[in-house]
Amino acid sequence: MPYANHRAHHSSVQAQIESWRAAFGSAEACAAELLCDRHDPSAVAFTFVEPDLSARDLTYGELADASRRLATLLALSGVAAGDSVAVLMGKRRELVVTLLAIWRLGAVHVPLFTAFATPAIEMRVRASGARLVVTEPSQQDKLAPLDDLTTLVAGPELDELVAGCEPMGDAVAVGGESPLIHLFTSGTTGAPKAVPVPVKALASFACYMHYGLDVIAEDVFWNAADPGWAYGLYYGILGPLATGRRNLLLNAGFTAESTLAVFKAFGVTNFAAAPTVYRGLRRSGEVDGLSLRRASSAGEPLTPDITAWAPGALGVEVRDHYGQTEHGMVIVNAWHPDLAEPVRPGSMGKPLPGFTASVLDGKVVLDVTASPLMWFTGYADAPDRTAERFTPDGRWYLTGDAGSVDDDGYFFFSSRDDDLILMAGYRIAPFDVESVLATHPAVAEVAVTGRPDELRGEVVEAFVVLADGVAGSPELAAELQQLVRTGYSAHAYPRRVHFVEALPKTPSGKIQRYLLRQAGVPGRP
Structure with a gap:
């Protein structure tokens, strides 16, 4: 039988979901307005942290001005609504400015992970049809073989060009059904497929930020995941922008020492990361006596050693959440007081408000007809692969992950159905x-x-x-x-x-x- 989170049926929760759907799914939806321009221009959108712990805030007003100017430059470079623009950049100020500039034009962002080598970059660029790549100096050499592409490189020269541009006027409104991102994901056979992420997906991202992670205005929120992949992009960039919540972006790779230093220097209260981060912190033996308000994990199941260690070391339990690139987080051990329930050992929780899940033939599935926040409808230019993800009647989305559900509606992950x-x-x-x-x-x-x-x-x-x-x-x-x-x-x-x-x-x-x-x-x- 289908399972929804019964506590999510409160009228206030349903009203909030409908509000997000109306805002982000409107035919007149404008991504730049929803993610930036409607927020208080003096409020901080992101704090960019360098390895030496020096930091720089970016307000919504600064983000609006810089992205408007860069949008003008991108338009002069030939970028128009519907075009794909690839971005190969780490967690730096220019990344966020570039994304907002792309969306102001109604164009589509193609994320490129900074650990990719040239062949992986080329495949994604060619498949998306991107003709322009925005990058940073440390990544520039990877693009040299792709000499037919236009490349913009972050740095003083680009800053000067952008500063000399007049700010773009009204942003392009593309509507909730139009793509915001083409994020590539891999399967077990064939080339990676593009997941078109529409503007209306922001409603589900806002829902997870609010009910799953319980990020409140007073929090110092830090999602440590890389924005080259779904969890970091959806909930480290888009989710914070959609809900007006600040996120820290550390421009460095993971070490237990640097993570602990950021916790202490910035007073982090709400933390989200992959299980490997928690494992690294535990193995370091240096994390003790913190007082996080919330801690969340996604990407793979949490192991019992981490759940046992976390309360004493972090000051709070780590709650496990489940999702995929194709739809974001959908089953969670929710943190929000309206939905929070005791964590059942080994469980990934219950469906996030706006989603209904079940188990068919031992596999976790989503009920499309009863999931108003479900936004994935298929892969770009891959009808056969799309057909594999849905039952013939279109009702059920097939995650491909084996699992089970108990009588109380708690879901448990068993294994992947493929070799990923x-x-x-x-x-x-x-x-x-x-x-x-x-x-x-x-x-x-x-x-x-x-x-x-x-x-x-x-x-x-x-x-x-x-x-x-x-x-x-x-x-x-x-x-x-x-x-x-x-x-x-x-x-x-x-x-x-x-x-x-x-x-x-x-x-x-x-x-x-x-x-x-x-x-x-x-x-x-």
């Missing part, structure tokens, strides 16, 4: 890594799987059948690891490379990756 690897909250498709490794002349066949890892949840492992006459060696393993770093992405390289005599296969020739994940497979070291 969840490493530190990032979804890695074996096919993408295998495609790179297969280009090496020493590789005859290759299969990639995920293996459990205490810190990252899972890590990538590669099983390689070598070409005739080639011998495996540590040097060759290192060479293959580097090939993935430079040919696909720095975060997705195989931590271990096994040279095997053969890969286990079905009679029809399909690789049985689940056997490779088990101990004692013939041919496995």
Whole structure:
């Protein structure tokens, strides 16, 4: 049977949902107005934190002015409503300004993760039809081979050009059904597919910020996820803008020491991150006596050691939440007082207001007809893949994740229905890594799987059948690891490379990756 969060049926909750739907789903919806211009211009939108803990606030007034000027420059560069603009940039001021400038024009943002190598960047740029990329100096070399693209590089020269532009007037209103973002996600076969995120999706992002995370005006909120991926983009950039809540953006990679330093220096009260961050904090042994008001996790299930450790170290339990790129967070251990219930061990909670979920044939599904905040309707230019996500009658969205639900409506994640690897909250498709490794002349066949890892949840492992006459060696393993770093992405390289005599296969020739994940497979070291 379908399950909705019964406490979400309060009239006040329903009224709030309808208010968000009306604002973000209107035919006259203007993203720049909804995300920036309607807010108090003196209010702080983001605080940008550097590795040395120096910080700079960006107010909504400053964001409005800078993005209007950059929008003028982008328009002079040929960007118009409906065009795709790729952005390859870390968590810096120019990132947010660029996104607002794109949306002022009614254009579409194509996120690029800064750990991507040139081939992964090129695939997303070509597939999206983007002709312009905005980047930063540290990423510029990756774009050099793509010499047919127009590239704008953040820095003094671009700042001078932007400052000399007249601010754009009225922003383009594209309506709630029009795309705001094309965010690429990987599957187990074929190239990654583009998820068109429409303006009306902001209603579901606002709902999660309010009811799932319970971010209030008095909070010092910090979503530590990278905005090159869904959780960081949806709830580190869009959600805060949609609800007028400030977020901290740390322009540095994760370390336990830097995270603890930010907690203390800025007085963080509401924190959201992937489980790998909490694992790193726990392993450091340095986190103790904090007093967070809220702590939330998403990307992969929390393990019992983290849930047991958190209250003493962070001052609050960590609540697990579940979602996907295709729809954002949909099942949560909600923090908002109107919905908060005791956490059931191992559960990812109950449906977020605006969503109804169930379990069919052992898989978690969403009831599209009873989920007013559901916004995903299909992948861009991929009707076959879209059809795989819905039942023939269109009622049920198929997450592809195995799970269960108890009699009280608490959902439990069991496993993925495919071979996607969840490493530190990032979804890695074996096919993408295998495609790179297969280009090496020493590789005859290759299969990639995920293996459990205490810190990252899972890590990538590669099983390689070598070409005739080639011998495996540590040097060759290192060479293959580097090939993935430079040919696909720095975060997705195989931590271990096994040279095997053969890969286990079905009679029809399909690789049985689940056997490779088990101990004692013939041919496995």
